[in-house]
Amino acid sequence: xxxxxxxxxxxxxxxxxxxxxxxxxxxxxxxxxxxxxxxxxxxxxxxxxxxxxxxxxxxxxxxxxxxxxxxxxxxxxxxxxxxxxxxxxxxxxxxxxxxxxxxxxxxxxxxxxxxxxxxxxxxxxxxxxxxxxxxxxxxxxxxxxxxxxxxxxxxxxxxxxxxxxxxxxxxxxxxxxxxxxxxxxxxxxxxxxxxxxxxxxxxxxxxxxxxxxxxxxxxxxxxxxxxx
Amino acid sequence: xxxxxxxxxxxxxxxxxxxxxxxxxxxxxxxxxxxxxxxxxxxxxxxxxxxxxxxxxxxxxxxxxxxxxxxxxxxxxxxxxxxxxxxxxxxxxxxxxxxxxxxxxxxxxxxxxxxxxxxxxxxxxxxxxxxxxxxxxxxxxxxxxxxxxxxxxxxxxxxxxxxxxxxxxxxxxxxxxxxxxxxxxxxxxxxxxxxxxxxxxxxxxxxxxxxxxxxxxxxxxxxxxxxxxxxxxxxxxxxxxxxxxxxxxxxxxxxxxxxxxxxxxxxxxxxxxxxxxxxxxxxxxxxxxxxxx
Numbered sequence: 001x002x003x004x005x006x007x008x009x010x011x012x013x014x015x016x017x018x019x020x021x022x023x024x025x026x027x028x029x030x031x032x033x034x035x036x037x038x039x040x041x042x043x044x045x046x047x048x049x050x051x052x053x054x055x056x057x058x059x060x061x062x063x064x065x066x067x068x069x070x071x072x073x074x075x076x077x078x079x080x081x082x083x084x085x086x087x088x089x090x091x092x093x094x095x096x097x098x099x100x101x102x103x104x105x106x107x108x109x110x111x112x113x114x115x116x117x118x119x120x121x122x123x124x125x126x127x128x129x130x131x132x133x134x135x136x137x138x139x140x141x142x143x144x145x146x147x148x149x150x151x152x153x154x155x156x157x158x159x160x161x162x163x164x165x166x167x168x169x170x171x172x173x174x175x176x177x178x179x180x181x182x183x184x185x186x187x188x189x190x191x192x193x194x195x196x197x198x199x200x201x202x203x204x205x206x207x208x209x210x211x212x213x214x215x216x217x218x219x220x221x222x223x224x225x226x227x228x
Numbered sequence: 229x230x231x232x233x234x235x236x237x238x239x240x241x242x243x244x245x246x247x248x249x250x251x252x253x254x255x256x257x258x259x260x261x262x263x264x265x266x267x268x269x270x271x272x273x274x275x276x277x278x279x280x281x282x283x284x285x286x287x288x289x290x291x292x293x294x295x296x297x298x299x300x301x302x303x304x305x306x307x308x309x310x311x312x313x314x315x316x317x318x319x320x321x322x323x324x325x326x327x328x329x330x331x332x333x334x335x336x337x338x339x340x341x342x343x344x345x346x347x348x349x350x351x352x353x354x355x356x357x358x359x360x361x362x363x364x365x366x367x368x369x370x371x372x373x374x375x376x377x378x379x380x381x382x383x384x385x386x387x388x389x390x391x392x393x394x395x396x397x398x399x400x401x402x403x404x405x406x407x408x409x410x411x412x413x414x415x416x417x418x419x420x421x422x423x424x425x426x427x428x429x430x431x432x433x434x435x436x437x438x439x440x441x442x443x444x445x446x447x448x449x450x451x452x453x454x455x456x457x458x459x460x461x462x463x464x465x466x467x468x469x470x471x472x473x474x475x476x477x478x479x480x481x482x483x484x485x486x487x488x489x490x491x492x493x494x495x496x497x498x499x500x501x502x503x504x505x506x507x508x509x510x511x512x513x514x515x516x517x518x519x520x521x
Contacts, residue, residue, distance in 0.1 A: 048258075049433065079435035090429050106436040108233050150434065 007057035017043040019213035030184040032192045035210040050074045082151025082159040086166035088143040090135040097131035125149045141172030157187040241447020255416040259456030262405040269398040279483040280387045284358040292376040302349035305373040314364040321350040346398040380507045413510025451509020461499040
């Protein structure tokens with residue numbers, strides 16, 4: 001569950017990125033977060049992953065109060081999240097299997113657990129036969145599936161996808177969105193940050209639009225009715 | 229860090245050493261060079277110290293008793309001399325013995341006109357602490373019956389000064405070289421971290437703790453330090469023995485030079501401690517700023 005209450009963020013340069021954001025996302029929801037470049041989307045993600053601290057306001061993520069979280073608790077908070085990026089962020093010299101297993105190693109999983117869980121998740125994202133490939137031997141859509149598998153591997157409560165289809169063609173983008181919808185149907189909360197109107201409109205989900213660091217619309221039957 | 233990760237992280241550290249082969253090689257070479265220089269100074273200091281000790285052990289103060297004193301009276305002065313704190317032993321030398329010492333191995337006919345009465349009773353004094361020779365000499369001069377006191381203060385002081393200077397120089401050079409080694413190892417690890425900063429960012433994003441991220445770099449620094457220490461130890465051993473034998477062969481043994489085997493354990497300890505310190509501390513120095521994500 002995510003709760004942002006009157007959150008502001010002003011960078012050291014003086015830029016006001018967020019100007020009093022209120023947003024609540026329940027467990028199991030699927031939410032699109034839309035907005036222009038510079039509207040504050042990336043800042044929200046950085047706040048939710050505790051890369052930044054808010055200037056004021058309160059942020060609750062899966063039980064962690066991020067405005068006052070201790071540095072030593074940040075890794076444990078992050079384990080409740082799965083983050084997916086536009087540029088996939090895979091480790092180039094590790095195979096698909098190793099990239100996914102790597103996230104389990106980080107939390108101290110045993111080899112037995114890794115051998116059991118990784119094939120299951122690779123199958124879930126449709127990459128059961130690509131485990132031995134290196135990332136550069138895969139298409140963009142497949143690389144994003146690896147990133148999704150990595151985000152899912154530790155069974156997070158929530159997936160945050162930052163422009164997950166930004167580097168993909170429309171067909172692959174749609175596949176990735178279907179996969180995220182499938183993951184959501186299995187009980188994981190999903191938040192997708194995007195500015196692709198066509199994609200948002202094909203899925204009737206909740207859409208939160210932000211502009212100049214404020215929520216300007218929040219619709220449950222989701223259409224991208226915001227001019228990007 | 230959980231125990232499940234230990235083998236994995238250890239392996240990652242080992243792999244990193246070979247993955248950044250050239251930089252690892254450079255870091256080891258620099259560490260070896262610095263340690264060899266540090267060790268060389270330590271060895272020079274050690275040997276010089278032994279030489280100074282030997283010279284100081286042989287240092288004697290000669291006290292001449294008033295020539296008007298009889299032998300019995302002279303001997304009684306010895307009791308007062310022995311009361312002084314820094315006097316370890318005061319051996320009485322009669323006028324006859326003093327004459328014999330004076331003539332020594334020379335042709336006795338050259339000293340025909342000289343007899344024992346020309347000499348004075350003496351005491352040959354060994355000291356508890358040779359560094360206090362000057363103060364002791366002054367105290368001896370105050371003892372009733374003592375006519376003259378002879379001590380080679382200049383030689384003793386010069387040796388002590390040389391030893392002090394060499395100690396300070398060694399410590400200063402060792403400190404500078406340690407810092408140089410630390411910076412180089414730190415830069416090597418930093419390059420490895422720059423190479424892997426994307427990976428580190430991903431690790432942080434999926435919830436890796438700082439200790440999990442730090443451990444492979446710690447292992448890498450440890451391995452570089454161990455390699456540096458072991459290599460420098462054996463290179464030092466070889467160099468030292470070659471130089472020692474060369475000096476012995478010339479027959480000009482200006483100072484005491486003990487075989488390396490007499491110093492194996494201390495030298496191994498110095499190499500191990502310095503190598504590990506350089507390796508581990510160097511790696512930890514470079515990691516900090518990469519963990520602030």
